[in-house]
Amino acid sequence: MYKSDIEIAQEAKLQDIREIAKKLNLTEDDLELYGKYKAKVDYNLLKKDNGGKKAKLILVTAINPTPAGEGKTTTTIGTADALSRLGKNTLVALREPSLGPVFGVKGGAAGGGYAQVVPMEDINLHFTGDFHAIGAANNLLAAMIDNHIYQGNQLGIDARKLTWRRAMDMNDRQLRNIVNGLGGRGNGVPREDGFDITVASEVMAAFCLASDIMDLKERLGNIIVGYTKDDQPITARQLNAHGAMAALLKDALKPNLVQTLEGTPAFVHGGPFANIAHGCNSVIATKMAAHFADYVVTEAGFGADLGAEKFIDIKCRMAGLSPDAVIIVATVRALKYNGGVPKSELNQENLEALEKGLPNLLKHVENITKVFNLPAVVAINRFPLDTEAELELVRRRCGELGVNVALSEVWAKGGEGGQELAQEVLKLIEKGEASLTHPYTLDMPIKEKIRAIAQKIYGADDVVFAGNAPKEIERLEKLGFGNLPICMAKTQYSLSDDPNKLGRPTGFTVTVRQVKVSAGAGFIVALTGEIMTMPGLPKVPSAEKIDVDENGVITGLF
Secondary structure, eight states, rough: OOOHHHHHHHHHOOHHHHHHTTTOOGGGGEEEESSSSOOEEEEGGGOOOTTTTTOEEEEEESSSSOOOOHHHHHHHHHHHHHHHHHTTEEEEEEEOHHHHHHHSOHHHHHTTTTTTEEEEHHHTTTTHHHHHHHHHHHHHHHHHHHHHHHHHOOOOOEEEOOOEEESSSSSGHHHHHHHHSSGGGGGOOOOEEEEEEGSSSHHHHHHHHHHHHHHHHHHHHOEEEETTOOOEEEETTTTOHHHHHHHHHHHSSSSSSETTOOEEEEOOOOOOOOOSOOOOHHHHHHHHHHOOOSEEEBSSSIIIIIHHHHHIIIIIIHTTOOSSSEEEEEEEHHHHHHHTTTTTTTSOOOOOHHHHHHHHHHHHHIIIIIIIIIOOOEEEOOOTTOHHHHHHHHHHHHTTTTOOOOOHHHHHHGGGGGGHHHHHHHHHHTTTTOOOOOSSOTTSHHHHHHHHHHIIIISEEEEEEEEHHHHHHHHHHHHHTSOOEEEEEESSOOSOOOOOOSSSSOOOOOEEEEEEEETTTTTTEESSOOSSSSSOSSSSOOOGGOOEEOOOEOOOOO
């Protein structure tokens, strides 16, 4: 009998979070308990001596997402459980789900089947309130900006050049563009404004890249909220907002400890979007995981062209991290979709379409092994109707690049179904062949850094800088931001900036229409295509299927 993810999670017998903490040599005094199954862990424990041990870092990425599904988070959790079964002291580090996608299209984001982090209802909904705190800090700054203008505008902020928007953790297209300050002088100065989803806020990005509370406060102070009439940047520090913003985030900055269905400890903390921001869980959570465990399994958002590139070029640079091995997740179904098969026909064997779709996977493999110089294994998230001929074709084509393929059945079997994959990962780590390189150096001009990503990672012929992008780049370099890493805002559905170009497109250019600085996060954002910072709900949102009964039992979450 088929069971939904939430039914599997609700039937599981969870361990008391204090028992999970003991696996990391943490005591109850090290925890801030949120009931029996959740706790925050003080990041100051990073200062404690751990004997100088260095954990092995395993990064999980994927091909470009398709409607057929890939199962990256599920694979991440299942791999951690498989390593635990092999006697390895393992910790998994994941992002927190955003309420917008939970109630919109994606549904829950805590893994699936028998490879989940739990309690999944809490993780998918309010959890420990981190995202609410991040939204509150974002909106405190917005309120202080408008109050400053209302109270005389001593800094000379040009209301037409304000770049800071309000935020909420929900998909609400109605709030993308608004006019506020209406109703007379006592209600503020009328101006155009808008909302972003909380996970697109620069506060979220700064939060996830900060090393401690003082670093976070510094980053918040560096946030540029707008410009004066003569184009001088105005920061949150000039508004004296950064101290109060940091105070709102003091407790949120502590990573959240939960568990997998099999009792593997898990940090679930932070969650910037990967097609807008850098798409990784917090630096603090990853570092703490490496402090307490011997093996850390973490994931980056969307495909390797977005999440893994930003994990390596932004997060690893800032945090001094380097993966020891990389898992690239794919499904035969998704590869056939890339080869032109409609979703309704993906259950039928089609070697010709699979051959056409495989170049998408192979490009991601090349990026990891040849551009970043990291050892990789391809994890095929197996579906019941995948044929041996199809699986053998994937093995052979990956083998031509010197990369092995391991089957993953963690959705159906949990850690037991990830044994083959975990063994392959351990082999890669034992060989010690990781030697991280980057597609660009930080001292390169902004245009050349963007071009390096587009050509080396996406396979583009060149980059076109349209509209005001060239002037924006020139201004940012004059302001001293030229040495920052690049955060590409691009569609997740294609290696190109056109979501309709599946597989491995060639002969294309990438058009950068806007370039801006996220000075608090510490990177330059290059926007391509039409990237939404406030998604909308679909015709039938997932929220319509979610309910709760008289006993407080939630259904329909996923």
